Amino acid sequence: MTEPGTASPADLRRAQQREQLLRDELPRVRAAALAWRNGLGALLAGLLGFGLVKGRTDVGQLDERWAATVGVVLLLALIAGTSGALLLLRAAHGRPAVRALAKLPPGPIADRREAAATTRALRMGIAATLACTALLVGGVATTWYGPGRAKPVLKVIIQGEAVCGSVRETGGGKLVLQTDTGRRTVDLNGVTAMLPVDRCA
Amino acid sequence: MTEIPYEETTDPEFAGAAARTFAVETYPDGLLLRGPCPRCASVIEVALVDEVFSRGLLGWRRGSPAPPPAPEPVEPVICTCTEAHPGRPDGRVGCGAYWLFAVPASPS
Numbered sequence: 078m079t080e081p082g083t084a085s086p087a088d089l090r091r092a093q094q095r096e097q098l099l100r101d102e103l104p105r106v107r108a109a110a111l112a113w114r115n116g117l118g119a120l121l122a123g124l125l126g127f128g129l130v131k132g133r134t135d136v137g138q139l140d141e142r143w144a145a146t147v148g149v150v151l152l153l154a155l156i157a158g159t160s161g162a163l164l165l166l167r168a169a170h171g172r173p174a175v176r177a178l179a180k181l182p183p184g185p186i187a188d189r190r191e192a193a194a195t196t197r198a199l200r201m202g203i204a205a206t207l208a209c210t211a212l213l214v215g216g217v218a219t220t221w222y223g224p225g226r227a228k229p230v231l232k233v234i235i236q237g238e239a240v241c242g243s244v245r246e247t248g249g250g251k252l253v254l255q256t257d258t259g260r261r262t263v264d265l266n267g268v269t270a271m272l273p274v275d276r277c278a
Numbered sequence: 279m280t281e282i283p284y285e286e287t288t289d290p291e292f293a294g295a296a297a298r299t300f301a302v303e304t305y306p307d308g309l310l311l312r313g314p315c316p317r318c319a320s321v322i323e324v325a326l327v328d329e330v331f332s333r334g335l336l337g338w339r340r341g342s343p344a345p346p347p348a349p350e351p352v353e354p355v356i357c358t359c360t361e362a363h364p365g366r367p368d369g370r371v372g373c374g375a376y377w378l379f380a381v382p383a384s385p386s
């Protein structure tokens with residue numbers, strides 16, 4: 078074994094600094110987690126309120142496939158937000174757990190380990206919450222700016238021919254359709270089938 | 279037994295005594311030294327770890343300003359007992375004793 082020699086006051090300061098860093102490491106991480114929890118919580122609460130209040134009225138007017146996408150995005154946002162909240166709570170307040178005393182490492186090591194786990198939870202919680210925010214914004218933006226639901230059009234069969242378009246006017250036994258190729262006037266007496274469709278094929 | 283006052287002091291004898299009496303345990307997180315303080319005789323535990331949380335946002339930074347590949351062969355150790363030692367400043371622990379401890383090169 079090498080002879081360690083005599084310690085200097087610099088060694089004392091270094092050992093004191095290290096001891097203090099380790100001793101209040103866990104409270105420091107918890108305090109940081111608490112601050113993040115509060116900040117991100119406020120941000121999310123605001124966004125959620127905004128998104129739900131503004132979004133719901135508009136989602137019905139969205140193209141169906143886009144509406145389904147918005148649904149999936151909002152579900153993902155919900156999952157990310159919930160995990161984020163749980164992770165931040167775990168980081169700020171610790172995990173409620175009962176552990177076998179025999180398996181518990183000695184105090185300083187146990188604290189170090191808890192601080193490391195807390196930091197991991199804090200980082201993942203921040204990432205999940207920010208992901209939730211992004212998804213939420215994306216979902217709401219899609220609701221606002223996504224393509225609108227197509228206006229229903231009418232498809233009529235007349236003398237074996239299909240005519241499809243939006244209804245312009247009706248009256249006097251006539252039906253005027255705006256088709257892709259221009260206006261078509263259809264004599265209703267000759268119509269053998271008439272069905273509303275989402276779009277002209 | 280009279281109370282030992284807090285005093286930041288070292289003695290070549292401390293290092294020798296600690297080298298004889300301290301046990302070193304290895305954990306994935308670092309090393310744990312355990313033994314009686316050479317000055318006040320309280321049994322203390324000292325952790326020597328690589329990493330410590332220091333910043334709210336970015337997480338890890340090395341514990342000491344100049345990052346050494348921890349733990350070094352020789353580490354300074356202070357007494358970390360929680361007994362009463364008159365004259366101890368607020369925020370400090372132990373009796374004030376400090377010494378150098380030769381860490382086993384590759385503990386297993």
Ligand SMILES: [Zn+2]
Pocket residue numbers: 315316317318319320357358359372373374375
């Ligand atoms: Zn002591």
Ligand SMILES: [Zn+2]
Pocket residue numbers: 315318319320357359360361363372373
């Ligand atoms: Zn003591």
